[in-house]
Amino acid sequence: MLTPPSSPLPASKQSFPLRASRSPSPLAGPSFIPEKQVISAHATSEEVKRNIGRRMRWAVLVVPLVLILIALSTRYITHLPVMDILSDPTMSWSQMEDNLSDWHLHKRHPAEADAQPTGLIANPGSSTTTDKPQSLPTVPSTPPDVPRPFPQAFDSDIGQNFSSGSCQNFFVNMTNTSPFRSCRPFSLLADTSAEFINAQTNLTLMNTLIWGTCNTSTPADECKVNMDWFAAQMKVECRQELSQRNDRVLSALTDIQAYDMMRKAACLVDPSTNSYCYMSAVINTNPSDLYFYSLPSGIFLPQTTKPTCSACTKSMMALYALSLSEQYPDMGAEVVDETKPLAGLQKTYGASTVLTQNQCGAAYAPTIAASSTGAASQVLPRSFVFVVSAILLYSSKIFGAFSLW
Structure with a gap:
């Protein structure tokens, strides 16, 4: 009996020769494998320091150049050469000093009408009806004829800049009540009364009005109590406006709470001239x-x-x-x-x-x-603010490297 031949073995899954059987690649030699360099901590620290040093040297060179370019570009943008042709002649230092010192407060003086200045600072001692210079009046020795009605606060317009109806109603009611009007608050008159402010162009009238604020039909102590009450009520009725820092409401509250002190300030007399100090300041x-x-x-x-x-x-x-x-x-x-x-x-x-x-x-x-x-108020030029901001921004980028070191 013949024995059948054994079955052939199944084909191997590895149909390709092993990698080891391949001929060695010319790139696989040990001489072509770059060795990993070992860098010490000391070398890394030295390299970082050198990088920072290079940045600092560049900063020393670049920052002045940047500032010069900013200054030149700002000058060119804000003052084109053609404007020199249209501008007024160059002023002397004395003229510049006079112009800088000749300014007025926003509320203390009459508004300027077109090209004719009416405020006493711009045209001291002038009157709306005459060009003759006016002399400083003295404190009236006898009661003068006080205008009736007397100038009142917010006489031009109370305005609509209120967030609540309760606050607006409070202002309307307050300015029309006798306890308020009879006390003639100097602080509010000087800030909000157009009639009072315009009276500065007539020294005789202004002197009479100052006398009127110092001599009210309501006693000074009673007026102080009245104003304290109005201030307390304003904090209630206008709490929303006060929380929003409404300028008109906050300013009115400040003036009312300073009533007693500002009444005394308005009534101060210069002993050398026997005139109200306020009148001396006005003229x-x-x-x-x-x-x-x-x-x-x-x-x-x-x-x-x-x-x-x-x-x-x-x-x-x-x-x-x-x-x-x-x-x-x-x-x-x-x-x-x-x-x-x-x-x-x-x-x-x-x-x-x-x-x-x-x-x-x-x-x-x-x-x-x-x-x-x-300190005393001052306004920085916009170009100065821009330059400072640029320096701070550039410096923060430079010195930011130190936080990584």
């Missing part, structure tokens, strides 16, 4: 003395302020210091609530004291622990 060609009446509103004295250093300056600063010390025994407390009484003066008094003492001497302004670190 003076130097507007600096008028600026002091804006301190309770939170407006800083301009750096160009040059007070006359008179008895009026000393009396007004003494009045402010006394009022602040009574209202805020701890003047070191920071002003965080602008609705508090005399908050505006608390903010501005410290800087005004420094300026007044530098100009007039330490005796002209009592020094108290002012809560504000602000």
Whole structure:
């Protein structure tokens, strides 16, 4: 019997020769495999330092060039050469100094009509009816004929800039009530009464109005109580506007809460002339003395302020210091609530004291622990802000490398 041949084995799945059986590739030799370099920590640190050093050297070279280009481009953009042809002749230093110092507050003086200046700062001692210079009137020795009706706050328009009907109704009712109108609040009149402001062009009338604010039919103590009540009610009826920092409402509250102090300020008399200090400030060609009446509103004295250093300056600063010390025994407390009484003066008094003492001497302004670190107001040119921003941005990118090191 024949034995059948054994079955053939199944084909192997590996139909190709093993990699080892291949001929060696010329690229597979050990000489063609790059060895991994081992870099020490010391070498890495040195390389980072060199990179930072190179960046710093480039920064020293590039930053000045960038600033020069910015300055030149800003000058060219904001002042095209063709504008030199159309511009006025170059002013002298004295003319520039006069122009810089000849400015007026927004609310304290009459609005300018076309090309004819009506404010006393622009045309001191002038009148709306005559071009003859006016002399400084003295305090009336007998009661003058006070205008009836007397100028009132918000006499032109209360406005519609209110968020709530309750606040608008409160302003309308307040300005039409006898307890308010009879007290003739100087602080509000000087800020919001067009008739009172325009009276500055007639010194006789202005002198009569000042007398009227100092001699009201309602006693001064009763007026203070009335104004305190109006201030408390305003905080309730206008709480939404106050929380939104509505300028008109906040300014009115500030003026009402400063009623008693500003009444005394308006009635100060210059002993050398027997005239109201406010009248002396109005007629003076130097507007600096008028600026002091804006301190309770939170407006800083301009750096160009040059007070006359008179008895009026000393009396007004003494009045402010006394009022602040009574209202805020701890003047070191920071002003965080602008609705508090005399908050505006608390903010501005410290800087005004420094300026007044530098100009007039330490005796002209009592020094108290002012809560504000602000100085006299100033506005930085837009080009300066842009250059500073560019420097800070570029520096942050350079020094950002140190945080990675």
